Structures are given as C-alpha cells and as structure tokens.
Amino acid sequence: MSDTQPVSRAESPERAALYGRLDKADSAPLWAVMSQLVTPEPRPRCVPHKWNYAAMRKLLLEAGDLITAKEAERRVLVLENPGIRGISQITQSLYAGLQLILPGEIAPSHRHAASALRLIIEGHGGYTAVSGERIPMAPGDFILTPSWTFHDHGNLGDDPVVWLDGLDVPIVNLFDASFAEAYPSGETQRVERIPGEALARYGTNMLPIEYVPEGASSPVFHYPYSRVKEALGQIENAGSPDECHGYKLQYVNPATGGYPMPTMGAFVQQMPSGFNGRPYRSTDSTVYCVREGQGVSSINGELIEWGAGDVFVTPSWCVTSHKASEHAVLFSFSDRPAQKALGLWREQRIND
Amino acid sequence: MSDTQPVSRAESPERAALYGRLDKADSAPLWAVMSQLVTPEPRPRCVPHKWNYAAMRKLLLEAGDLITAKEAERRVLVLENPGIRGISQITQSLYAGLQLILPGEIAPSHRHAASALRLIIEGHGGYTAVSGERIPMAPGDFILTPSWTFHDHGNLGDDPVVWLDGLDVPIVNLFDASFAEAYPSGETQRVERIPGEALARYGTNMLPIEYVPEGASSPVFHYPYSRVKEALGQIENAGSPDECHGYKLQYVNPATGGYPMPTMGAFVQQMPSGFNGRPYRSTDSTVYCVREGQGVSSINGELIEWGAGDVFVTPSWCVTSHKASEHAVLFSFSDRPAQKALGLWREQRIND
Amino acid sequence: MSDTQPVSRAESPERAALYGRLDKADSAPLWAVMSQLVTPEPRPRCVPHKWNYAAMRKLLLEAGDLITAKEAERRVLVLENPGIRGISQITQSLYAGLQLILPGEIAPSHRHAASALRLIIEGHGGYTAVSGERIPMAPGDFILTPSWTFHDHGNLGDDPVVWLDGLDVPIVNLFDASFAEAYPSGETQRVERIPGEALARYGTNMLPIEYVPEGASSPVFHYPYSRVKEALGQIENAGSPDECHGYKLQYVNPATGGYPMPTMGAFVQQMPSGFNGRPYRSTDSTVYCVREGQGVSSINGELIEWGAGDVFVTPSWCVTSHKASEHAVLFSFSDRPAQKALGLWREQRIND
Amino acid sequence: MSDTQPVSRAESPERAALYGRLDKADSAPLWAVMSQLVTPEPRPRCVPHKWNYAAMRKLLLEAGDLITAKEAERRVLVLENPGIRGISQITQSLYAGLQLILPGEIAPSHRHAASALRLIIEGHGGYTAVSGERIPMAPGDFILTPSWTFHDHGNLGDDPVVWLDGLDVPIVNLFDASFAEAYPSGETQRVERIPGEALARYGTNMLPIEYVPEGASSPVFHYPYSRVKEALGQIENAGSPDECHGYKLQYVNPATGGYPMPTMGAFVQQMPSGFNGRPYRSTDSTVYCVREGQGVSSINGELIEWGAGDVFVTPSWCVTSHKASEHAVLFSFSDRPAQKALGLWREQRIND
Secondary structure: OOOOOOOOOOOOHHHHHHHHHHHHOOEEEHHHOHHHHOOOOOOOOOOOEEEOHHHHHHHHHHHHHHOOHHHHOOOEEEEOOHHHOOOOOOOOOOEEEEEEEOOOOEEEEEEEOOOEEEEEEEOOOEEEEEOOEEEEOOOOOEEEEOOOOOEEEEEOOOOOEEEEEEEOHHHHHHOOOOOEEEOOOOOOOOOOEOOOHHHHHHOOOEEEOOOOOOOOOOOOOEEOHHHHHHHHHHHHHHOOOEOOOEEEEEEOOOOOOOOOOOOOEEEEEEEOOOOEOOOEEEOOOEEEEEEEOOEEEEEOOEEEEEOOOOEEEEOOOOOEEEEEOOOEEEEEEEOHHHHHHOOOOOEEEOOO | OOOOOOOOOOOOHHHHHHHHHHHHOOEEEHHHOHHHHOOOOOOOOOOOEEEOHHHHHHHHHHHHHHOOHHHHOOOEEEEOOHHHOOOOOOOOOOEEEEEEEOOOOEEEEEEEOOOEEEEEEEOOOEEEEEOOEEEEOOOOOEEEEOOOOOEEEEEOOOOOEEEEEEEOHHHHHHOOOOOEEEOOOOOOOOOOEOOOHHHHHHOOOEEEOOOOOOOOOOOOOEEOHHHHHHHHHHHHHHOOOEOOOEEEEEEOOOOOOOOOOOOOEEEEEEEOOOOEOOOEEEOOOEEEEEEEOOEEEEEOOEEEEEOOOOEEEEOOOOOEEEEEOOOEEEEEEEOHHHHHHOOOOOEEEOOO | OOOOOOOOOOOOHHHHHHHHHHHHOOEEEHHHOHHHHOOOOOOOOOOOEEEOHHHHHHHHHHHHHHOOHHHHOOOEEEEOOHHHOOOOOOOOOOEEEEEEEOOOOEEEEEEEOOOEEEEEEEOOOEEEEEOOEEEEOOOOOEEEEOOOOOEEEEEOOOOOEEEEEEEOHHHHHHOOOOOEEEOOOOOOOOOOEOOOHHHHHHOOOEEEOOOOOOOOOOOOOEEOHHHHHHHHHHHHHHOOOEOOOEEEEEEOOOOOOOOOOOOOEEEEEEEOOOOEOOOEEEOOOEEEEEEEOOEEEEEOOEEEEEOOOOEEEEOOOOOEEEEEOOOEEEEEEEOHHHHHHOOOOOEEEOOO | OOOOOOOOOOOOHHHHHHHHHHHHOOEEEHHHOHHHHOOOOOOOOOOOEEEOHHHHHHHHHHHHHHOOHHHHOOOEEEEOOHHHOOOOOOOOOOEEEEEEEOOOOEEEEEEEOOOEEEEEEEOOOEEEEEOOEEEEOOOOOEEEEOOOOOEEEEEOOOOOEEEEEEEOHHHHHHOOOOOEEEOOOOOOOOOOEOOOHHHHHHOOOEEEOOOOOOOOOOOOOEEOHHHHHHHHHHHHHHOOOEOOOEEEEEEOOOOOOOOOOOOOEEEEEEEOOOOEOOOEEEOOOEEEEEEEOOEEEEEOOEEEEEOOOOEEEEOOOOOEEEEEOOOEEEEEEEOHHHHHHOOOOOEEEOOO
16 A cells, blocks of 8 residues: 555545445445555654643642542543643653652552553652562652553652653553553552662673573663763763764663563663754654753754753654753653564654 | 542542643543553454455455556455444454455555555466565465565456455554655566565575575565465374364464564464364454355354355454364464564463 | 794793693693684684595495494494594584485484484485484485484385484584483384474474474474475576575574574585586585585685585685586585574685 | 494404495494493583682792793683693683783783683782773673674783683684684774773663664673672572572673673672582583682582682582582683573582
8 A cells, every 4th residue: 555646536426336335344445545544654643742840740739639649549640742632642652641649658559561661750758669679769760660560659758759651551552452450459569579689680780590581571670860870971971972862872671682661662861061963753752851951852843942850752753853051861762662573663864 | 550440530629620720731630541541451442243255255346347456556445343443444453455456457566664464365367576576376375565565466367366455554553653655667566586486595494595684574475375275284184173273373484483574473274174162362353364164253252154255353352262164274364473572462261 | 812923932941840830730821822722713623525425335335234223223434534533523513424224224212412414315215203203214305303302213115225414413522511312112212293294384484373492493304305406496597696605595493594403504505507606615614415416626725526425524714616517406514503603603705 | 323332342353344444434433432422411521620729829920920921922821620631621611711910011902703701810900901991900800802802901000910711712613713813003902992981881771772782792891890799799688599509690791681702601609608509510511710708519529628719610510519618709600601502501400
C-alpha cells in the first residue's frame, strides 16, 4: 500500500452499491482508504507541548488536600497531550503523569503487565519498593518498576515528594495484553532486601557468578543521580559535545547492555551554557523532563522555553533542536526500544 | 496502576472544581480513569468472527468488474472486525484483506515501513516480485514482503488469483513510524534475480559463506506449500499430535531461527480427521485461514464452522479449541513476535 | 608480549644463577622465551598435504580384512599431518580420519564431549543413528553427531561404505574437557524416530511452534547432497562466482542461522570448469575433501593436484588458490566457529 | 570414539605389516590410540600447585637488579605448572606470570592477538595505558588489555609495582592465530583520553547514546578494587554465602553482560572468617590469587595453605573446597568463557 492518489471520490452508482454490500459483509474497499492508512511520512496527532512545573505543582498540592494517596491508590495528574485529549496519553504510545506522595503516606502494592519508570523531581524521604527492596528516592534519580513486579511507594520524610511517571500502557493495550493484580495480603509487600542490594549485586560491572537474566528488564531498579552527575562531569571534561545532543547517555540494563526495559528507553543529556544544538529528528516521540538549567527547544519551528521541573514533548519525526541559556541537564524517555525491536525506528540529522 | 475500584463517582464540589482546573492544564486525575486504563485481564474490543470464502469471493469478482487493479493500485477487500468497524483492522493490532488480481493485470511497485505477508488461496500464474525476484504463487504458498522492500504483483495466468494479505499497519501507526513511496520509475521494479534464487541461497539449511543478515526479516520470501505439506505428512507419521494444536509449525527466518518478520509470526497446523483439540488461549489475537478440510472452532463458547478458504479470527485471551470433521490444515498469523519482543506475550493451556 | 628480539643469549653468570633459582621455583624468565610464545604472524607446524583416495581406500580395505568394526569399535585410519606426526591430528586443532564399514557390520553406540562431522565418500546402505534416528548415508551427504549425543553406525547394503570423519578432539583436550561413555545397554541405541523426521521438523524453514533450541548444535543432523547440488546449480545459474571461492556456501543450524556445531564449520563450493581462483588466506586451517571433478590448489606456492575422494589440508594463514580443470565441488571443514567465538579469526584476500 | 579397551596389544604380524604401510601413508590406526584420545573424564596433565608470594617477590626483585624492563620489554616471571614444565603455561590453556616494574621504568607499547588481564598485587603509582587512556593501578584492581589493543606500562611512583598477568596465549597458539606488533613510533602510545574516561562512559550503568560494541571485549578496562570491596561488603550484609563459593561475583562487560573478554573470565569471592566451603569442581582449570586473608584449599585431597599474594591453581575437574581461617578475598581467572562458547563447560557440586 502507499500514498498514491486514492480512486476518484466521484464513485459510480454501481460502486456505491458494491460498497454497501461490502459493508454488510464486514469488509471495506482498501482503495478508498489506503492513503489514510499508509502515509509517506509519520503524521502524529500528538503535538509539541510543555507542562510548566510550577503550575502543575500547585495543582498537585491541591489534589493532595482533596484526596489521599490511599483513596486514589495513586495520586497522579495524567499529562494529556493537547492533540489527543481524553485518552490519558502524552504521546501516541506512552503515558506520563506527575505523582505526589505526602509525608507519612503510603501507596499500596500492586503489579501490572505495563512497565513503569520514574524520574524524581523533588523531595527527600520517599521510596519505591520493588521486588522486596526499598529504593530511596533522591531528586534526579531514575527508578524502574519492570513489567509484573510488585511495587509500592511511601514517604518517610517531612516534605512532599514529586516524580514523573512514564508507562507503556498504550502499547500494552494496543496488543490487548493487560494484566494487573493487587498484592495478595492487601497493603504493601514485605521488605526482603537491604537498600542498595540490587545495585551492589548487578550494578558495579560485576554479576553474581553464573547469573542468568530472568527477563529483558534490568535487575538494577535504581540509577542514582549522584553517579550520573559524576559521569557526565568527567565526560564533559574529556571531549567535545555531540552537535545535536550535547553529552548524551542512555540508561542500560547491565546484565545485557540493552535498554532497561523492552518498551521504554531513558536518556540523560548535559548541555554546556550557550550550547546551540543542530536540528535532529527521530520516529520515537520523546518526553523530556528538565533536571537542571534552562533553555529553549525548537520543535518543527515552535519554540518551547523550559526550566527546571518542566515537562515537554516532541512528537515523532518533528525536527527538534535544543539551546541551553545556562548549563542544563535534560532527562528524557521514549518508546525507542520497542521501535528498534520491531524494525521501525529511524533517525535523521538535518543538513547531513 | 491496577484494577482496584476508582474513587467514588460522588465527587465533591471542590473536586469537581479541581478537575476543571486540571482539564484547562491539559491534565486529568488518574484515579478517575485508572481502572479503565489498566485491566486485570485483556478486554479485547475485537470479536470472534468468520468471513465465508464463497461470499467474499463473489464480492471480490464484482470488484474486479468495477475497478482495475491499477486504478486501485491494489484491489483488496479489507476484512473489518465487527467489534471495531471503520478502522480497517481485523484485530486490535493487525490488518487483513483479500486481494484479487485478474489475468493480465499488474499492480505497480511500492514499498512501505509496514511488513506484509500473503497466503495464496486460489489461482495459478500469479507472482509477487520482491527485491528483484519474481516469486510464483501457488495455492497454499506463504510469501513475505518485509518492511521497506519494493514489491509488485502480476497475473500471467488464465484464472483469477486470490490471496489473503496480512499487514502490521496498526502497529506501525501506533508508533507513528509510517513511511511509504512508489517505485521511482513508476510502473514496476526491474527483475534482477531468477525465480527460486533466494530460496536456493538462504533456504536450504545453508547460507552464503560469511553471510551477515541485513535486517530482522527473512531473506527467504517464499515458503512453497509443496514443501510444507511434505513436512507435515512426515511429522504426522512420526508421532502423536499436540493436544491443543495438532501438528503445528511456525515459519522461520533461516538466517536467525526467529520469526520471518519482527512484527508478525505465521503458523501452519495439520489436524487429523476427528481431532478434538483441548482449549487454549494466548494474548496474540490470531487470524486463521483454512487451507484444507473442514471443522468447527469454539472461541469463548461461540462456535465457528469453517471450510476451505474461510478466514476467522480469535481475539486475545479468548479460550479457543478446534475440531476437525475431516483432515484439515489451518494457516494462521498473529503479532506474537512483537508481543514476545516487548515482554508481553502469555499463553495458557486450559485445565493444565 | 611481542615479537621483539629476546635478550642477548650471552647471559651473565649472575643471570644464569638467577635462572637456576627461577627453575627451582617453577618459574622462568619471560624475556628469554617471549618471541617464541607470541609471534607476529601464525607459524603453523602442520603443513600442506594431500591423501590420495585410491591409496587410502586400498589400506582401508586391508584393514577391513584384518580387523572387525566391532573389534575396533571404529575402523578408522587417522590422517596424520606430516608436520605433526604421532598426535592423531590433521591440523593444529582438528582430527580427521577415513572410516570404513562393511556390509552387515555395525559399530556400537557411544557418546563423547567431542563433536563429529562426516562426509560420505562412497557406498550406499550405510547409516548413522543419532538421537534415536537412523540417517541413511548417500555419497556427498553431510552428517553431524553433536557433542554428547549417542551415535552408532551400520551398513545394511552390499558395498563397503567409506566416509571422512572430522572431530574437534584436540580442542576438547586443550581445554581438558573430555567426557565419554558407551551406550548403557551395550550394543546400539534404540531407534525411536523415523528416517527424515529431524529434517522435516527443523530443516524446512519451519520449526515446531515455540521451539527453544537445547544447545548450540543443529537439530538437523543430515544435509543430503541431493539438495545441496540442486541449490548450487541454481546459484551458479543466477550469478557470477566469487573471485576466490567460486560458489561457496556454509552449512547452518536452521534454528539459529549459526554454524552447525560450536567448534566446527563446514562448507561446500562449486567451481566451473576453468575456474582460476584468486589467492586467499584465513587463520582457520582447512580440511578439503574433493566431492567431484579435478583441479590443482596452490598453498604457499606448493601445488597440490586433486581428484574425487582426495583429502587435502591448507594450514593457517597459508596463501591458497584453487584451479578447476573440470567442473568441481569441494567440501571443506575447519575450526572457524571456534575462532570467531573467541575473537581470533582473520581472513585476507590477496591483492585487495 | 570412546574409552573402551583398545584392541589387544598382541597384534598379529599381518597387522604389524599394515601398521607399517599406514605409517608410510601419513596415517595411523585409530583403534590403537582411541582410548588415549577420548577419555571418559578429564585427565589434566597440569597439577595443583602454589607459588608463595614472598619467595617469588624476592626473585622478582633480583630480576629487577639484573635486567631492565625495557631490555626485557617485559620483566615477568612466568609461573610454570610443575606438571607441564617448559611450555610457559600455568594450566593446559592459560599463561600466568608475575610482572615487576620499578619506579621510573616504562615498558614499550605493543599489541597482540592474545588477550591479557592483570591483578595488581602491590605498589602505587603504576599505570597501564590502553587505547590512549592511562589506567592508574592500585592494589586489587582488575585491568584488561583486550586482543589487539596497544598497551604499555609505567611506574610514576616511588615503590616497586607488582601484578599478576593472565594471558590466553596457549589458546591463541592452539588455533595458530597469533599476531603481534610493536607500536609504530617505537616507545609508547600517545595519551588521548583522561584517566577514568572509559569507566565514566561505559561503566556507570549507562552507555553513550546509540552505542554499538566494536568487539566482544569490555570497553571498560579498569575495575577498581575500591568498588569491588564496597559491593562485596553490601552483599555479605544482605544474605548468606553460597555453600561452595562464599560471596562470589564475576566481572562483566557492561556493554553485553557477558565476560570481559571472549577467552578469559575473572571472578572475585569473599569468604567470612571460618567459612568452610562445600566441595565443587568444574572443567575450567582456575588460577587463584589471594587478595586478602588466609586459609587452606583442598584440591583432590591435596591441601594448599595460602595467604595474601599467593597464587595457586586448581586443574580441570579436580574436586576443590576452600576454608578461610580469617576473612578472605580470592581473585581468580579461567578459560570458562571459551569453554562455554564452545559448548564444553561442565560444573558439579559434590554430594548434590
């Protein structure tokens, strides 16, 4: 199929009659719809957009007054892309939300086929428990809850804790492969490991002897920002930045060298003050969360100014470039691993 | 997120006001929609359904009188699942259609990011040209056109040729990764290889020395039914059938041992006369095309009688069992490779 | 370490005294031996050599008069490379031998960690039983007995059957990883599968549904020459030969696309009459067995004339070119899979 | 082939005559040698042995007085297994040596097909330069020089620096695949990266975006002991030790999750004071270097007492158990990756 002109819309009466019979037979003429089905280039319905952190934070705290984390199971504001409102999606394939947990609150344990990632935006004393280990949350930390692993959250500190959630729910639902269940005993899972245990076992360029990965997801659930910062600093000292991306790394599953989860990849990039990136595009619509600094990004010519905590999105195949007015760090995630696994991913540096 | 009860719908005025502010901020309260987003089990909107071949063939021939293959670019009747009419899909993730090409007709060359597979239902003298090789079509043959390979069709014989098309268009579009183009020179691609060349090079348990696969799709585009039949016959002689599936094989990419294409898998199963299969379900909604024989399948209790040429579909996680009233061969395809690559696929034998 | 000059042999008395103390301490001075240990290029001790089939066949038949297959367990003449006599090797890493089995004879079942391959040279009615399936031997057939699979041989025909054995025994022994045992019941293993079953299940570009390979070796044990010939014929019709190799294919494991066994690869090449190949070398010393035709090969300048049934060897990194005075087919095998798995393999086309 | 009795040695005159003719034809009767070639279990010629560090250190310093590092290119005492003296091997497949570099010395750059690993035993101020990066050596650090990477060593400190070298030279030579060359300009390679750069880029559970590994060896050349100690401490706090191994980890290539190099694996194990390990054996002969503590190991019943710096070896398939009389850390390396890649590796826990 392709993007050639469909058959003239001035259909004859005979054809109209045939189309009626086709309709009754649960079928349809391809030639009337082909150009809509198979386009010459991506035509995303989702649009470039930014959610201002200060404004969203205010709404989150209001929600905190009106509804408990337990009542809601999760107190999350879904970020809905303006181009596709009403379906709880930030891109055509991903869900994102801002989650708030107040001091003393806990959110009950559950698990689901959908994979989740978190970027901690503010607050200390929060934790996510995954597979029996309580992972302490610090701002900038990247945390996983892989498919079908029990997880719960809590806040043992004195301040509100806020993070960005990313989930592959739309992908799971495209394939009609959703499963979910609450933790048997009800409340929260038992703590069976010490903090940092998974990182020590799997995240220090060593693995348990004769270790065999159980699945495609990373056995390391916690990527502390302190280590990321240190590495980015050394790399910036070592050489010059990529023209498009600055100093950009991808989080990996140390047991395979692949992505942390099969459906979502996560990235972090550091841009020196004054960095003026060259335009680039790829087919994986990408969700950015500003970790540090400020700047402006051009997405298909639309300018989006951003600062710490802001979330913005660049849709598939939109030409994107980043400028940093001060030293900046951007976290981002997308469905790149899924697109690559399915042979669909493309990227392009403009004016190559 | 999980399937627990959402917050009481009796929302307070304060909450209603908050929801209004959230809506203005391109956001929404997760707790109000969570149970719809993340279900405890798959809840496919597509339904079990059969398309009777005799009836569809009649409509195809009518279409043959009213519209040329060239005018339509492809003369195809899209099979639309009754549960999700109007979006050109047979399952939540796949497209299927019946294509007719009349003696002397040709369909022009094009290529697209979407992968396609064909099962030839009737007629001799047809061919599909892929990557410069004309593949002769015989009833029962399984033929690939992998992502981004130029392909065209023609009919050099005296009879109508009809086949079942399967494409991953909904998957490509979920990821907003559609690309397509017509063959530069216009009409049809040049023939640069002899018939059977790819099968000789890659399909005889040998490969060219130091061969390195270029992509994930099979370098063999043609799986002749004559070989399949012979193999199924030997296997049936060799041992007893699987309780659920009879004698069932999957087509493979001989350069990797994996699926022929990264998004779609294809299968063939032979059931002796009187076979009464045990119930089974999996998360990959499956499209069946009856190659030989007749029987009846039970899909979540709904009985579907089938005979040669009929196409029927079993949605995700629906309990399915097959009975063969005479020696039968079923061809089928699904999105299983995609679900496995993304860590989503599950199967279950009932009463295990 | 490297190939630089070792320290002057005019060692001082002090050094001589130190060397004595080192010797007592089960140690040695590296600087005195380094240039022998680590050479700038391969320095194979094995040499180019040919075994004339007529001559070897005569000796085999004499052995047939003097010793029964059962008495010998295997009636095999080991081909010993003249450069490394006395250690039962044809190259630095491989064993090869010519095996004879006379009408009515059987050789008992056993298994070992060493992997074996066979090329049938002459005779009909022979078989190798592997994993419960009796594989009929025809001239030119390539047959595997993977590591630790029970196997036995027999001759149900009226003529002597002769084949070339290739084993990785020197590799297994380098790693001190040899295991072996006779078939429990004594004589020969039970026949549990029908002839051709494995080829039907695994060798027709299909695999049993949800098949998971048990090991790295091919589930197909039999590569009939009839199919190989047909494929080579089509490929020769389809295009021009490789300058060095003619029309050359490698046997593959259809469940992985990799080599049939992890330690040994096997190859077949067809050269049209008058083919005059360009010089080539690689680090995998290679054993050739002439299937059809005749010609001459130049190995580091040494000319080796060959005809049907002859076996010849080209050592590591020796510049080799083949001329075919009549249409010829060469079978060959080497340790290439092992060298590639260990990151050691190199090849070079001369005058590139 | 197998371990059954060879043919009676009381050979007839006819057979003796045949054997003579076979010998002239560069061949030999398999039945006379089969039981030596293919053994029922490994029969390693190398033996259990320990090299006392104090004694070897004394010899190393004597060598330091008598020969310069540059004169020797490398000042190394080869550890020769008493069972196979004279061939510069510590096991049937590996080379090991103790290398000394004195303050102010440098060893020139070279590269070779052989892969090397180092364990630093004593001294500060030493470095190994690999691929343009100078890696500072600290006691306990594990350092790689993968196949065909230029490397040199130097000592910028005030004390002698000593480390254990492990190389796969016997494997490379088995396959006749040795290549080596000195650094073009002569002396030492240019320094092009900052210290710690490779570790920052590849060793922090992140990789450069769209990174594709160039080979099978780790892009991380340095595994600092400080990190290893910290991880071992956390793991010991987290749970109980393995019955055979204590708390044992394997060093990995973070870009693949596999072994650091394709031919050699390296391991570190911590045993609490009083640990009394259960017997175990595997086919990979293993070289141990005691990092901390003391204890005794039983190898096929032979007791070997060890302390810090000592090197000892356990041959293939020898039943081995470790006792720690004080809190101990053992570093070890073997050819396990090669054996696994070739399908040869086996292990056994005794009294399982």
